[in-house]
Amino acid sequence: MAQLSDAIERFIKELMSEDQHVELRRNELAQHFGCAPSQINYVLATRFSVDHGYLIESRRGGGGYVRIVRMRARQEGNLLDALIKRVGNSIDEETVNAIIQHLRDCEIVTENEASLLRAATGRNALALPVSGKDVLRAAVFKNMLIQVFRNAEGGV
């Protein structure tokens, strides 16, 4: 019953709850959780990626640090373009979920809408051989993204 990664994720998000960024020592944090330092990198890579709306800055050596910055929502028009590009012709479920969470964080979609996005792109919905799944997911998700932004504009 590890969930070490989840605990670390929560801990970091707790630290960030007030601010848009947080700075920490990788080794200290690892020691605090009694794990290998590289575990921290794993959490950052899987939970604080750009797709999740975060930027990581760091510095090695004496006085080194890791800084986690929550990105501001870009202008919505640009964001749509960027996301469509990001999705491309094929995308896995994890990345889609990260993007959906980002949209939710930026309050571009409601929680109900986010859940619909997930329902349509999850592995249960797309009952296909694995190879085709990501391609299909990309197609479905792009359609939904366009709709999300159309809705956000109050358009037709």
Next chain:
Amino acid sequence: MAQLSDAIERFIKELMSEDQHVELRRNELAQHFGCAPSQINYVLATRFSVDHGYLIESRRGGGGYVRIVRMRARQEGNLLDALIKRVGNSIDEETVNAIIQHLRDCEIVTENEASLLRAATGRNALALPVSGKDVLRAAVFKNMLIQVFRNAEGGV
């Protein structure tokens, strides 16, 4: 010997009697019943499918789990059952749109949500040879339907 699958089904439903969802370890449950882990998947597939009004979420790896979510039996639940049956294993776009319009008329979904349902099930989204399209649309749409009713309940 009573059917193992039936016993497992009862056991899971017992666990869910209080709540709308339950989370379990596949291997633990299998061990509890002294059966192969894949037996659990069989039970989930045959007794807790979308057609039965359940959603399955899961995660592999350390800290993995299987979560089973169900619809509470309510008036709306009857509508959901009816709709799931109506959708069946295959459905065309026109019929889906009619159902979505119905959900909108009943104010079960907002206009934005309706537009997402359409975006995920429209012909643009499901880029596939024509033969498979309706089948896939049915799978995607059923998943979304369950989600819609889950949302309507203000559930998990």
Next chain:
DNA sequence: GCGCTATAATAGTCAAAGATGGTCAAAATA
């Protein structure tokens, strides 16, 4: 004091091992 180097103090990368759950078809059973 200045510049150089060695050392210590950080953080990053990657691949292997561990921990789950998923799939599918053959075997068993009703």
Next chain:
DNA sequence: TATTTTGACCATCTTTGACTATTATAGCGC
């Protein structure tokens, strides 16, 4: 024959550790 049960093999997620890269600072010769 249809359903159930199992097992071999697969996919995914997490955790760790050995090895690498970078930076600050102390110490040294001048």
